[in-house]
Amino acid sequence: MSEKTPVTSSETSSPTPHLAFTTISNVKLHVPILLSFSEPNYKKWSRLFLLLIRRFSLGGFLTGKSSPSSDDDDEWFQLDALIQGWILSTVNDEVCDLVLSTTKSASELWKSIYNLFHDNKAARAMQLEHQFRTTTKGSLSMAAYCQTLRNLADWSDDVDATVSEQQLVLQVLRGLPDDLRGQTSFLQHQTPPPTFLQTRSALLLLEQQRADLGTGRAVGDSGTALYAGSGGSGGGDSRRYGSTGGGRADSSGRGSPGQSQHNRQRGGQQRGRGRG
Secondary structure, eight states: OOOOOOOOOOOOOOOOOOHHHHHOSOGGGTOOOOBOSSSSOHHHHHHHHHHHHHHTTOTHHHHSOOOOSSTTOHHHHHHHHHHHHHHHHTBOHHHHHHHGGGOOSHHHHHHHHHHHTTTTHHHHHHHHHHHHHHOOOTTSOHHHHHHHHHHHHHHHHHTTOOOOHHHHHHHHHHTSOHHHHHHHGGGGGOSSOOOHHHHHHHHHHHHHHHHHHHTTOOOOOHHHHHHHHTTOOOOSOGGGGTOSHHHHHHHTTOOOHHHHHHHHHHHHHHHHHHHO
16 A cells, blocks of 8 residues: 655745735825925825825835845835835926936935925025015905915925914904905904814805895895804894894784784774774
8 A cells, every 4th residue: 555645835935015016006096296396285295195105114215214135125126116106106397307317216216305395495484474474365366365375374384484373364364455354353352263264264254245245135244144154153132133033023913012002002992982
């Protein structure tokens, strides 16, 4: 009786590819921003890109802390090339042309782009601060005006001259024309102070109300509605603001107490004359 000898497999399993190779087919779905000099989007772009990198624990490729174990470390070089491709796919041609020929790794590319947006930052910060302080609404729509100041604040943040939320709100209110300041002055005294988004929403509501008045459409008290729209208390006697409740009471025949008493007196006089 012959014995079966075990068969030893000579096959060797190939290493599993890194998730970054198999998961990301289109980096623009994860970083849907094209970095450029014409938009205040460096901080937004870099934050989204870092979130993507951290998902796969590849931060060392950007900081320079990760290096190949040898000249034959194929996976490291492949990952580094992959990250460089991600970066170059999410910047515009102008930025790409300035950094492509001077960098050889993802960390060099990342640092070079950072420097591009932070060169001469002291002078740029002063220029942006001047623009921020002197911007007024003028003929801009309310949405465009608020976005302009938001962009200037974001550009300032890109050069480490951070504009606080409260500073942004105060500048938005300060740049309004005189005829709007009286209707929005209460926003400066709210506790806690309104956020930029709350202020923007209140101003857009006011702009819409003024447009409605211009076309003859009926609107309520604009100051009261603006206050309620910004998160303030909307309580109180509704009759102060043109409520239709009084009109409904009159049409039902009940009327006011004075009118009821007057009607009763007239009825009594008529009945007395009839008996005589």
